[in-house]
Every structure is written in C-alpha cells, then in structure tokens.
Amino acid sequence: MPLPDxxxxxxxxxxAPLYTDIRLDDAWYSGDPRKLAKVYRNGTHHRADGRRRLWSRPRPAGTREHRLHIPLAGEIAQTSADLLFADAxxxxxxxxxxxxxxDELLDACxxxxxxxxxxxxxxxxxxxxLRVTWDRDAAPDRPLLTAVHPDQAVPEWRFGIMTAVTFWRALPSTTQTVWRHLERHERGVILHGLYEGTDDQLGRRVPLxxxxxxxxxxDSLGPEGDAIETGVDLLxxxxxxxxxxxxxxxxxxxGRSDLQGLHDLLDALDEVWSSWLRDIRLARARLIVPDGYLRSRGPGQGADFDEEREVWQTLAIPPTEQGSGITLSQFDIRVEEHRATAEAIVRQATAAAGYSPASVGLDGDGAAVTATEIAARDHRSMVTRGKKARYWRRAVADILRILLSVDRVQFGARTADERPTVDIGDGVAEDPGSTAQTLSLLAQAQAVSTDTKVRILHxxxxxxxxxxxxxRIHEETGQAVADPVGNFPLLQPG
Known part of the structure; x- marks a missing residue:
C-alpha cells in the first residue's frame, strides 16, 4: 500500500479515538498542571459525564493558582518500568x-x-x-534501534498481526504551514514522504x-523515488x-494504559491536596488589633502595626471594653482527615492500575526485608509485572532478530539468522543471607548436590x-580424592 493521498x-x-485517550493520559503523565487545564477545558473529557473536574475550572483573572497537582500518574508509569527493566x-x-x-549492538544502541x-x-x-533503521552519517558501522510513541504511529493489522505501520512527525516550520514526514514500514521496504498541510489535513505531497x-x-531512495529496500524479508x-x-x-x-479508568481518582487526589493546602493558608496566624495600636504613616499614607514592637504606651481604653486588646486568629488544620483521604485514594488508584501500595511507597517502614517478604508484600505488582514481561519478551526477541538481520545485510556482519532468547528475570533479587540459609538446610538434609547448589547461587x-x-569446591573440600577403601578387596571370612 502506498503512502496516503x-x-x-x-x-x-x-x-483518532486512541489518540484522544493518549492525549488525556499524556496530560496526567506529564505532571504539568497547565497541560491538564488545557486538555480538560478544550476537550470533551469533562463534558462527557457532566462532572466538573478540578482542572476544568477556569482560574479567575488576577488570582494566584492554588490548585496542587500530585504526579501519581508518572510514579505509576515509572514503577512499571522499574519492575521490568531496573535490571538489564x-x-x-x-x-x-x-x-x-x-553484545556490541546492545551496548552501542x-x-x-x-x-x-x-x-x-x-x-x-x-x-x-520499537523500530530498526540506519543512518550512515550518524552511525556508519551499525543499524539503529529506536522507540516511537503510539500517538506518532498509524499501524495496520490483520488477525491481530501488524502488517505495516506509518510513523509520522511534525517538522519545524516558520509559517502556518504544517510539515509532516511520514515513514511507512512494510515487509522488506521503508517508504518516505513529505507533506505540506494544515493541523488536520496532510495537504499535498512534496519532494523530500x-x-x-x-x-x-x-539520496537513499530507490528508483521509484520514495522507497528504501531493507534487504530483509521482515517488517x-x-x-x-x-x-x-x-x-x-x-x-x-x-494495549491499554495503566492510567485507564484512574482519571477521576487522580483528579480527586489533586482536590484533596488542594484542600489540604487551603487549610494551611487559612490557618496562618493573624492578629486583630484596635485602631489605637496602629502607627500612622502620615496624611494619606494609611497606618500599619509593628509586630516587632515590645513596649506600647498606655492607651485611653476603658479596661472593661470587650475586644480592646490584641486578638490572635488561627484556625485548625485538618491534617489527619486529609492524610487518610489522600492515602485511601492512592491505594485505590495503585490497586486499579495493578500494583501493590508498597510499590509506590506505602506500607513501608524503611526496615530491611528479605526477597521472600518483598515478593509477598508486592504480590499484586509481581503478577502485573509477569503479565507485561510476556509481551516484552516476545517483542524484544523479534526486534533484535530484525536488528541482527539488518546489520548482516546492510553492514556486512557475519552472524547467523537466529532469534535471541530474552530473560527478563523475576524482578526480585534474592537476599544472600536467605539463599545461604536455604542451601545450608538442603545440604544438612542431603537433598541437594554441589552442582545444584552452585546453580542456585549463580x-x-x-x-x-x-x-x-x-x-574447585570438590578439590578444596577433599571430595575430589578417591576413596582409599575402594582400592582394597573386601576380606573373605576364613
């Protein structure tokens, strides 16, 4: 299929519906309040259910921004990545x-x-x-492996298999014209096109x-003027x-985002924290003083109260007059109510995303724990991690096979056509003390060989x-020495 008309x-x-969802998820993930306000005011998200959300409310002109944004969405996304690839x-x-x-390509890329x-x-x-390309000016001796965000791609599917994908990007422009570069990947070929259009239309195709x-x-295009042959019969x-x-x-x-269905909870969390900060602002100590305590600045200049002054002269105020002295005004701060509400929302949001509260910093007292305790405490997170690891294991193996194939065809590497094996691990590093204790108990029970113990440890x-x-272990412990009893025949009776 050619590039778009x-x-x-x-x-x-x-x-377009997927892009709309991504735009909202991206606003929460970015942690930028201005982006959140823009997407809610200009989009249809806050009007779909008739609910007026915190970030859809306009800020009155000339007032300070008192709404507070808590970047929980970004923390959830980072937790997901850490669980998968914190260890290479x-x-x-x-x-x-x-x-x-x-190994060279993994390091270079x-x-x-x-x-x-x-x-x-x-x-x-x-x-x-994940995309494989090459640029002999940027990397003259190897192909390139890059990641492309889903709102910069238009994939095509057949029975759940991606048969082609068009990556696109908006190029810099000094006019109202929108320049777009489209890069279409098909089996064995990559097509390039440059379009001059508007915000919602590609416009006309022009030379690169x-x-x-x-x-x-x-200069890299083939005889048809828009395609580059990869030499690899793979997408x-x-x-x-x-x-x-x-x-x-x-x-x-x-797929679906970890933030799908969490937007109301994220908005409520910001509402709670904004209310908490409002309590703090209102609870600032304020002094209410009679007019006689004020010091005049001169005609037309008003008056002020010097809170650093320690001695005041006697004022002509009847001693029985109510409210004649300095009054302290300070409201209570509802700390525990706000804290409990915020924690409950965080727990619900992380659980809905598929993670344990401990994965985002809750339920932890800072004490050292073993790998077994971590696995038990983070069970929900480990289950989610295991699900995601299946998708990543297959995709990484496929893209690295493509990377090796392009390296072999385009750069002359002498490698075999082999699909790599990818081991993402279990995500929990075993505590050395716990491992040593387990091996000791197994050895005492004579239920494990030296070979198995070494495999468990390494x-x-x-x-x-x-x-x-x-x-080496057998030699150091003397187990490598032949049994001397075995060198003599058994004595026969008589």
Whole structure:
C-alpha cells in the first residue's frame, strides 16, 4: 500500500479515538498542571459525564493558582518500568560470533536504557513501537534501534498481526504551514514522504528536498523515488502493548494504559491536596488589633502595626471594653482527615492500575526485608509485572532478530539468522543471607548436590563455569580424592 493521498485527514479517523485517550493520559503523565487545564477545558473529557473536574475550572483573572497537582500518574508509569527493566535483561544466542556482535549492538544502541524508557512510555500511553533503521552519517558501522510513541504511529493489522505501520512527525516550520514526514514500514521496504498541510489535513505531497530535516533522505531512495529496500524479508518494527485488553476499545489490537479508568481518582487526589493546602493558608496566624495600636504613616499614607514592637504606651481604653486588646486568629488544620483521604485514594488508584501500595511507597517502614517478604508484600505488582514481561519478551526477541538481520545485510556482519532468547528475570533479587540459609538446610538434609547448589547461587552462569566451580569446591573440600577403601578387596571370612 502506498503512502496516503494528498488532502487526507490526519490523523486518520480510525485511530483518532486512541489518540484522544493518549492525549488525556499524556496530560496526567506529564505532571504539568497547565497541560491538564488545557486538555480538560478544550476537550470533551469533562463534558462527557457532566462532572466538573478540578482542572476544568477556569482560574479567575488576577488570582494566584492554588490548585496542587500530585504526579501519581508518572510514579505509576515509572514503577512499571522499574519492575521490568531496573535490571538489564539477559539476551543470548547459541552462535558465539553472533553473540559477540549482539553484545556490541546492545551496548552501542544502549538497549537496556532504551527498554527502560520505552517501558515507562508504554505504561503511560498504552504501548510503544520499537523500530530498526540506519543512518550512515550518524552511525556508519551499525543499524539503529529506536522507540516511537503510539500517538506518532498509524499501524495496520490483520488477525491481530501488524502488517505495516506509518510513523509520522511534525517538522519545524516558520509559517502556518504544517510539515509532516511520514515513514511507512512494510515487509522488506521503508517508504518516505513529505507533506505540506494544515493541523488536520496532510495537504499535498512534496519532494523530500523541500525541508532540511528530510533532504538527506533523498539520496537513499530507490528508483521509484520514495522507497528504501531493507534487504530483509521482515517488517522492521514491532508493537509492544503495555497490557491487554483495552477496556475502552473492545477487540482493538492495541494495549491499554495503566492510567485507564484512574482519571477521576487522580483528579480527586489533586482536590484533596488542594484542600489540604487551603487549610494551611487559612490557618496562618493573624492578629486583630484596635485602631489605637496602629502607627500612622502620615496624611494619606494609611497606618500599619509593628509586630516587632515590645513596649506600647498606655492607651485611653476603658479596661472593661470587650475586644480592646490584641486578638490572635488561627484556625485548625485538618491534617489527619486529609492524610487518610489522600492515602485511601492512592491505594485505590495503585490497586486499579495493578500494583501493590508498597510499590509506590506505602506500607513501608524503611526496615530491611528479605526477597521472600518483598515478593509477598508486592504480590499484586509481581503478577502485573509477569503479565507485561510476556509481551516484552516476545517483542524484544523479534526486534533484535530484525536488528541482527539488518546489520548482516546492510553492514556486512557475519552472524547467523537466529532469534535471541530474552530473560527478563523475576524482578526480585534474592537476599544472600536467605539463599545461604536455604542451601545450608538442603545440604544438612542431603537433598541437594554441589552442582545444584552452585546453580542456585549463580543462576546466570553457563554450564562450563558451573562445572569449573564444582571441581574447585570438590578439590578444596577433599571430595575430589578417591576413596582409599575402594582400592582394597573386601576380606573373605576364613
């Protein structure tokens, strides 16, 4: 399928509902109150159910902004990424030469950092795309692996399989014209197009040389003038859903955001904190004094009260007159009520997102705990992490196979056509003391071999390293010495 025709509506109508959801999730994820106010005032989100939300209320002109935003949405997205990729995944292939080249690419492309960033984006915005391209000026000896946000992509599906995807970006412009660069990935080919249009229409297609950001692509295009042959019979992009299904769009192939269904709770949390801060503002100590305590600044200049003055001369005030002295006005602050309400909202929001309260800092007293205790306390988070890991394990393996294939075809790497194995781990580092105690009990029960103990202690070692370690242990403990009794025949009676 070619690139879109001139004058096409952009973004396409079929994906516009997803973009609308992403725009709202992005406002909460950004932590920017101005962005929240803009999306609620200009969108239909606050009018859909007739509820007037905190950030849809206009601020009166000439007044200070007293609403407070708590960035819980960003913390939830970061928690998701940390659970998945705080520790770099172990990625292996069976061929030695291919493994060496893969290690080079993982380091050069900063894949562990890329996955951490992409996972946070996916948690907030429902998913993310991973894309393989190359730029011989930026990286002359290797292909590139990048992440693309879901609101910059228009995928095409068949039976739940992505068959093509068009990535797009708005280019800088000094006029009212909107320049868009479209990059369409199909099996074995990447098409490029530059469009000059408006906010909601692509407009007309023009040569890539018309804009400086795309002019460098012109020399790489094939004879048809818009395509680059990849030489790889694979789609050079994959989609990673955050988690499925998408509850707002049943049957849709894209994932759902961790923030789906949380917007009212997030708005209520901001309302509670804003009320709490309002109590603090109103509870500031204020002094009410009679006119006689005020010091005149002169004709027409008003008067003020010097709160630092310690001695006042006798004033002509009857001693029986009520309210003749200085009065302190200070209201109570409803600390516990606000704290309990805010904590209840945070608990409900994190649970709805699929995480344990401890994952966002609740229920922890700072004391050291074992890995078993962490797993029990964060059980809900670990279940959610396990679900997401399945999507990421498959997608990372697919995109790294594509990366190796493009590296082999475009850069002459001598590697095998192999799909890597991706081990994301279990997300909980075992406490060394707990591991040692477990191994000691198993050894006392004579229920474990030296080989198994080494494998439990070093799960990331290969068979060769484990065998060498077992041999050293046997040598140091004397288990490698042959049994001397076995060298003599048993004595026969008589």
């Amino acid at each position: 001139n004058g096409a509506v952009w973004p396409p109508r079929e994906i 995944p172990v990625i292996t292939v069976s061929d030695t030469a291919t493994q060496d080249r893969l 900063a894949v562990p950092e890329l996955l951490l960033t992409a996972a946070e984006t996916a948690a907030a915005l429902s998913g993310v795309f 040389t018309e804009h400086p950001d795309t002019a460098g692509l012109a 050079t992009a994959v989609y990673v859903p955050n988690i499925a299904p998408n509850r707002r769009h049943r049957g849709a192939p894209w 799960p990331d070692w290969d068979d060769s390293a484990i065998s060498d370690e077992v041999a």
